[in-house]
Structures are given as structure tokens and as C-alpha cells.
Amino acid sequence: MVRSIFMSIILLFGTFAVVKQNETLAFSSQVIERGAFGDDVIELQARLQWIGFYKGKIDGIFGYGTYWAVRNFQEKYGLDVDGVVGTGTKEKLVNASQYHRDWVMQQISQGNRFTHYGGTPLANQTKAGGGGGGGGGGQGTNNNSTVQLPPKYTERDLQLMANAVYGEARGEPYEGQVAVAAVILNRLESPDFPNTISEIIFQPRAFTAVADGQIWLTPNERAKQAVLDAMNGWDPSENALYYFNPDTATSAWIWSRPQIKQIGEHIFCY
Amino acid sequence: MKSAIYLLSIAVLALGLYAYDSKQRNDQLEQAIYGQYTNSLTNASEKLSTLQQSVSQSLLFQDQQALEKELDNIWRTSNEFRSSISSLPLNNEITNEWLRYVGKIGQEAKATADSGNYETWHKKMEGVHKNLETLSDEWTVATSNFYQNDGDFSKWSQVATKETKDSPFKNVASNLKSYSETDFPLTASESDWQKKRDLKNLNDKEITKDEAIEKLELIVPGVKDATYTVSTSKDDAPYPFYHIQFVKGSRIGYADITVKGGHILSFLSERPISEERNVNQQQIKDISNKLLKRAGYNDLQIVEMRENHEAWHIALARVAGEDKALVYPDGVQLKLSKDSGELLGLNAMEYVQKENIDENQKVIPIDWETFFRPGTLVEDEKLIYTENEALQLRKCYQVIAHFDNGIDDTFRIVVDAETHDVVKVEYMA
Numbered sequence: 001m002v003r004s005i006f007m008s009i010i011l012l013f014g015t016f017a018v019v020k021q022n023e024t025l026a027f028s029s030q031v032i033e034r035g036a037f038g039d040d041v042i043e044l045q046a047r048l049q050w051i052g053f054y055k056g057k058i059d060g061i062f063g064y065g066t067y068w069a070v071r072n073f074q075e076k077y078g079l080d081v082d083g084v085v086g087t088g089t090k091e092k093l094v095n096a097s098q099y100h101r102d103w104v105m106q107q108i109s110q111g112n113r114f115t116h117y118g119g120t121p122l123a124n125q126t127k128a129g130g131g132g133g134g135g136g137g138g139q140g141t142n143n144n145s146t147v148q149l150p151p152k153y154t155e156r157d158l159q160l161m162a163n164a165v166y167g168e169a170r171g172e173p174y175e176g177q178v179a180v181a182a183v184i185l186n187r188l189e190s191p192d193f194p195n196t197i198s199e200i201i202f203q204p205r206a207f208t209a210v211a212d213g214q215i216w217l218t219p220n221e222r223a224k225q226a227v228l229d230a231m232n233g234w235d236p237s238e239n240a241l242y243y244f245n246p247d248t249a250t251s252a253w254i255w256s257r258p259q260i261k262q263i264g265e266h267i268f269c270y
Numbered sequence: 271m272k273s274a275i276y277l278l279s280i281a282v283l284a285l286g287l288y289a290y291d292s293k294q295r296n297d298q299l300e301q302a303i304y305g306q307y308t309n310s311l312t313n314a315s316e317k318l319s320t321l322q323q324s325v326s327q328s329l330l331f332q333d334q335q336a337l338e339k340e341l342d343n344i345w346r347t348s349n350e351f352r353s354s355i356s357s358l359p360l361n362n363e364i365t366n367e368w369l370r371y372v373g374k375i376g377q378e379a380k381a382t383a384d385s386g387n388y389e390t391w392h393k394k395m396e397g398v399h400k401n402l403e404t405l406s407d408e409w410t411v412a413t414s415n416f417y418q419n420d421g422d423f424s425k426w427s428q429v430a431t432k433e434t435k436d437s438p439f440k441n442v443a444s445n446l447k448s449y450s451e452t453d454f455p456l457t458a459s460e461s462d463w464q465k466k467r468d469l470k471n472l473n474d475k476e477i478t479k480d481e482a483i484e485k486l487e488l489i490v491p492g493v494k495d496a497t498y499t500v501s502t503s504k505d506d507a508p509y510p511f512y513h514i515q516f517v518k519g520s521r522i523g524y525a526d527i528t529v530k531g532g533h534i535l536s537f538l539s540e541r542p543i544s545e546e547r548n549v550n551q552q553q554i555k556d557i558s559n560k561l562l563k564r565a566g567y568n569d570l571q572i573v574e575m576r577e578n579h580e581a582w583h584i585a586l587a588r589v590a591g592e593d594k595a596l597v598y599p600d601g602v603q604l605k606l607s608k609d610s611g612e613l614l615g616l617n618a619m620e621y622v623q624k625e626n627i628d629e630n631q632k633v634i635p636i637d638w639e640t641f642f643r644p645g646t647l648v649e650d651e652k653l654i655y656t657e658n659e660a661l662q663l664r665k666c667y668q669v670i671a672h673f674d675n676g677i678d679d680t681f682r683i684v685v686d687a688e689t690h691d692v693v694k695v696e697y698m699a
Binding site: 029030031032033034035036037038055056061062063064065068069147148149150151152173174175178191192193194195199202203204205225228229232233234235236238239242251252253254258259260261262263267269270 | 349352353356357358359360361362363365366367369370373374377430433434501503504505506507508511513515522523524526535536538540547550551552574575576577578579580582583585601603605615617619620670672676677678680682696697698699
């Protein structure tokens with residue numbers, strides 16, 4: 001009898017130790033607020049979800065959903081309500097919640113749809129696959145490809161433009177790649193072109209990469225960065241609407257366009 | 271010998287089969303594309319006809335409800351027509367002219383529905399109506415060749431490669447150009463916008479290439495002593511600028527600086543970013559403010575920060591007037607590395623020529639509780655200057671509102687501070 005009680009106590013402590021080991025206090029010392037991105041935000045969202053304040057995706061992006069959740073938490077716990085996560089907020093949150101870092105990171109790296117609510121076994125809160133599938137109900141998905149974009153653009157726009165930039169200008173300097181992305185966005189603002197990024201890219205004869213199928217090559221990170229910079233306002237083309245390679249262009253019309261500058265192999269014009 | 275002939279026969283047979291299969295597949299693809307183009311052409315023709323009828327019908331009514339219905343039809347049909355036209359392989363010149371002209375009709379319809387200025391609409395559309403009729407006739411003539419039901423794909427491949435002067439759409443293109451100029455001349459606000467965009471109005475003293483490099487090194491000390499290649503913009507460029515390309519160690523980048531006044535338009539530098547994260551969000555803010563001060567941008571305020579895998583993108587707007595309103599069209603963007611906070615990019619194209627703002631525009635308070643439905647929470651009210659649909663710069667309220675329902679859908683709403691017209695509603699992630 002004594003032996004079985006002793007064994008039970010050891011087992012209980014063992015289990016507790018395993019659980020505590022998995023529960024990592026990983027917040028870094030930095031103050032985070034809206035606009036932040038990364039592991040600290042993943043922990044923040046997971047902890048807020050554990051205690052029911054956050055219902056959105058655990059994707060590491062400190063957007064408005066996370067912001068309101070932080071404010072509500074701060075209000076409930078008698079903290080300054082500013083949506084900024086400093087030492088005080090972190091301490092209260094760590095004391096009030098749990099965070100299963102390894103489990104959360106595993107779900108993210110596997111692209112699973114998952115939540116991290118307290119009171120429900122974690123095993124029941126995950127579904128395989130669905131990366132990028134959106135979903136609802138606060139399910140997180142693989143965030144490897146997640147980026148923060150200006151509100152008027154979507155990740156689909158980013159992907160499509162990155163394909164176009166990679167297909168059209170992968171051998172060009174970075175400046176030239178940003179310029180190609182900027183031309184697509186300039187067309188979006190111009191009354192002479194269609195109204196959506198997709199229509200602009202797939203407009204017949206608009207881009208060589210569409211005609212020769214190179215748009216379907218998998219873009220690299222550099223092409224994505226170039227698109228991201230263009231979406232954030234950079235325009236090395238200086239407001240160009242067209243570009244062409246002077247060594248291969250045969251259309252008299254394109255040569256008649258007023259030219260602005262040359263970057264690498266491309267002349268940019270309007 | 272026999273074996274060689276045997277092998278050769280098999281090879282010829284295999285080649286023949288392969289050629290036959292390829293031709294079959296090619297034909298099938300051509301037929302599929304031919305069908306798609308014919309569908310788009312038919313759609314475009316039908317929409318053009320509907321648009322012409324709707325414009326004509328809009329001239330019938332004075333009754334507000336009946337007219338607004340037609341205006342809505344015109345706006346919708348113009349968008350559908352633009353979509354069909356843009357999916358046809360016409361040459362750029364013809365497509366652009368169509369998109370511009372029909373887009374203007376749609377915009378005008380929407381603006382009239384918003385403003386209620388029906389008299390101007392009727393006056394303007396009398397001319398547009400006649401011109402649309404002419405265009406419609408010419409379009410029918412130009413496209414008749416595509417309806418001969420012969421499935422000849424070469425017609426499409428030819429039209430795609432022909433210059434406008436040799437194209438069956440030559441008359442349509444030339445009329446569209448002239449109708450665009452007469453029916454929709456640039457308005458004052460559009461001209462202003464265009465002028466700003468073109469930076470033609472700069473009258474500052476011209477600087478030399480060396481001075482341009484000095485200017486760059488002042489703003490970005492990290493590129494000091496880089497290897498530079500400096501060229502000037504092409505002769506046709508609407509405003510002259512120096513195009514400076516630099517290489518320093520692993521850093522490669524460029525900067526465009528205006529010849530008149532030496533204003534930096536944009537700068538970008540590329541280098542490998544390490545995994546180390548030695549700067550936090552507050553430090554990024556501090557670094558941004560310091561470098562803005564060093565560059566002489568003393569009237570800017572951070573309005574948005576976005577962290578991504580390698581860098582921070584920071585958006586700033588000019589602060590103007592006694593009420594410290596944010597002038598969004600006079601924005602500056604910064605890009606800072608996450609490993610060290612190094613300045614990787616600066617974009618100040620819109621900031622170079624400042625907008626003329628009307629500080630005397632009335633600001634009439636809004637009761638947000640009655641403006642929004644119950645259950646909507648409003649935070650962060652600010653005054654900003656932004657362009658409305660008529661491209662007029664207006665002082666507006668900007669509020670962030672969200673539903674108090676646990677889902678927290680969040681919106682940025684911009685409302686004209688004087689008229690209380692809603693200028694913009696943006697869903698915030």
C-alpha cells in the first residue's frame with residue numbers, strides 16, 4: 001500500500017515535470033505592439049487564446065485582432081490599457097495562462113489548422129493540413145509564407161506578382177525587380193489598364209512571362225521581397241507604365257513611348 | 271542493312287506519331303483560345319451595345335430614381351466592358367484607349383450618382399452618346415471578320431502583332447483618342463495630381479552628380495566611399511534625376527535624386543540579413559526618428575509599422591496645421607533591417623512636392639454613436655488630409671472602428687470633416 005502511494009507520487013511529479021518543461025516562458029525582453037511579427041507574437045496570441053481573449057489565427061502577426069485582445073486583457077487585469085505588451089502585461093499574462101511552445105511550433109511548421117484554448121486537450125484542437133486555407137474559428141495555419149502587407153493588397157496579389165517578377169526579371173538587379181513590380185502597381189492606378197492585379201498580369205500580350213509560361217516558375221524570396229517593397233511604396237521605375245528589352249523589342253509602338261530610365265536590360269517608359 | 275531500315279522505319283513512324291500528336295494538341299489549344307477570344311469579343315460587343323443604350327436612356331429621365339438606376343447600369347456595364355476588352359489580344363494602344371474612354375464614362379456615372387449633379391451629366395452625355403454610336407458602328411465593321419465561323423486562329427495571332435496603323439481597329443483607335451480628349455478633358459484636380467506625380471514644377475537650383483552623391487551619403491552614411499555609377503534620366507523623363515547605383519561590400523543598391531534641388535526620390539539597398547535580432551520595435555522607432563532628423567524631414571509622424579521576415583517597413587505622413595492633421599499624400603516610407611536597424615530603403619517621391627492644403631476647411635464634429643450602428647466601438651480619432659473620389663484633397667476624420675462581438679472585425683473609416691461624406695472604408699487585418 002505504502003509502496004503504491006509512493007509510486008503514485010513519483011508518477012505525479014514526473015508528469016508535472018514533463019508538463020512544466022513543455023511550458024516554456026519564452027517571451028523575449030522586447031516591448032511588442034501592433035505591427036510586430038514573429039515568435040513573441042505567436043506566444044502572445046497563444047497565451048491570450050488559452051484564456052479566451054484571442055479568437056483569431058495564431059500566425060505571429062500583431063494585427064488589430066491581437067491588439068483588441070491585448071487591450072481587453074489589460075482592462076480585465078487592471079493594467080494600463082494601451083495595446084502595448086511590455087513587462088507588466090507579459091508578467092500578468094504568463095501567470096494567467098499556459099503556452100505549449102513546442103506543440104504550437106510543431107503545428108505551425110506542419111501547416112496544421114489548430115487552436116490553443118485552455119480546458120480542451122490540445123490533441124483535440126488540431127487538424128492536419130490546410131496551410132493557407134484560411135479557415136475560421138481562430139484556427140492558426142502554417143505561417144512560413146505569411147507576410148504583413150499594406151491593407152489594400154492580399155497574399156494572393158503578392159504571390160501572383162512574385163511569379164510575374166520572377167518570370168520577367170529574375171536575372172535583373174534587385175532594383176530592376178522592384179521596378180517591374182512597381183509597373184504592375186502603376187498600371188493598377190492608371191485608367192488605361194484593367195482594375196485588378198490578376199487582369200493586369202494576364203492581359204494578353206502584356207507580359208512575355210505569361211506568353212512563354214515562365215510565370216509558372218516558382219519565385220524565390222528575392223522576387224517576393226521586391227514585390228513587398230513595391231507594395232510598400234518604392235518605385236525605381238519613376239512612375240513607368242511599360243518596360244522593354246531594347247535588344248529584343250520589335251514593336252515600333254513600344255519604341256515610341258517616352259523613356260524614363262534604364263535598369264539592367266530593361267528600359268522603363270510611360 | 272535490313273535491321274537499319276527496320277530501325278529507321280520505326281524511328282520515322284515514332285516521329286510521325288509524335289508530330290501528329292503535337293499538331294493535334296496544338297490545334298486543340300488554338301481552338302480553346304479561339305473560343306475564349308470569340309466569347310470575350312461577343313461579350314465586349316454586347317456590353318458596348320448595352321452601354322450605348324443605357325447612356326441614351328439616361329438622357330430620357332429627370333426623375334431621380336429612374337436616372338440613378340441607369341447610372342448604376344452604366345457604371346456596372348462599363349466595368350464589364352473593360353474586363354472583356356482587356357482579355358482580348360488587341361495591341362496596347364487600342365486596348366488602352368478603350369479602357370480609358372469607357373472607364374471615364376463609368377466614373378462619371380458614379381460621380382453623378384454621388385453628387386446628384388444630373389444637369390452636367392445630361393450636358394456631357396449628349397456628345398458621348400453620339401460618339402458611342404459611331405464607335406459601336408466602327409467596332410461592328412472592325413470585328414465582322416472574326417465572325418466568319420471558320421475557326422481561323424491566324425486572324426487573332428495577326429491582330430495581336432499588327433501595329434495600329436495596319437490593324438482593322440485603326441479607325442476605332444483614332445476616334446477613341448479624339449473623343450477622350452473632347453469628352454473628358456483633364457479636370458483641374460487631375461492636372462494637379464498629374465503635375466505632382468510628374469514633379470515638373472520643381473524650380474530649385476540644379477545640383478551636380480557629386481553633390482547628389484554627397485546628399486545620398488548625408489542621409490545614408492553607411493554607403494560612404496561606395497563604388498558609384500551615376501547616370502542621368504532619359505531625355506523624355508518628365509523630371510530630370512540622377513540615377514546612382516552603388517556597391518559597397520555586400521551592399522548593392524540605388525538612389526534616384528532630382529537634378530533640381532537634389533531631393534531624394536527613392537533609395538534601396540540590398541544585403542544579406544542575418545538571423546540575429548538586435549533591435550526591438552522601440553529602437554526601430556528611435557532609429558527612424560533620428561535619421562529623419564538627419565535628413566531634414568522635420569514634419570513627419572509614423573503612421574504604420576509592419577515587421578516582416580527580414581525588415582521593418584515604416585509609413586510616415588506629414589503633419590500640418592494647428593490641428594496637426596496628417597497629410598497622407600505627402601508620405602515617406604522607410605525600410606530598416608531587423609538584424610541591426612540599418613536603413614535599407616527610403617521612398618520620398620510623394621513628399622518632394624507638398625500638397626496645397628486648405629487649412630480653413632470647416633471641421634464639423636460627428637457623433638459616432640449615431641453615425642455607426644450600436645455595437646460598434648470607435649477608437650483613435652484623427653484628422654487627416656486625403657483625396658476623395660474627385661481627387662480633391664479634403665480634411666477628413668479618420669477613425670478605427672470595430673465590432674464588439676468577440677470577432678473584432680476592424681475598419682479604418684475616413685469621413686469628410688465638413689460634409690460628413692464617407693470617403694473610404696478599409697478592412698484592417
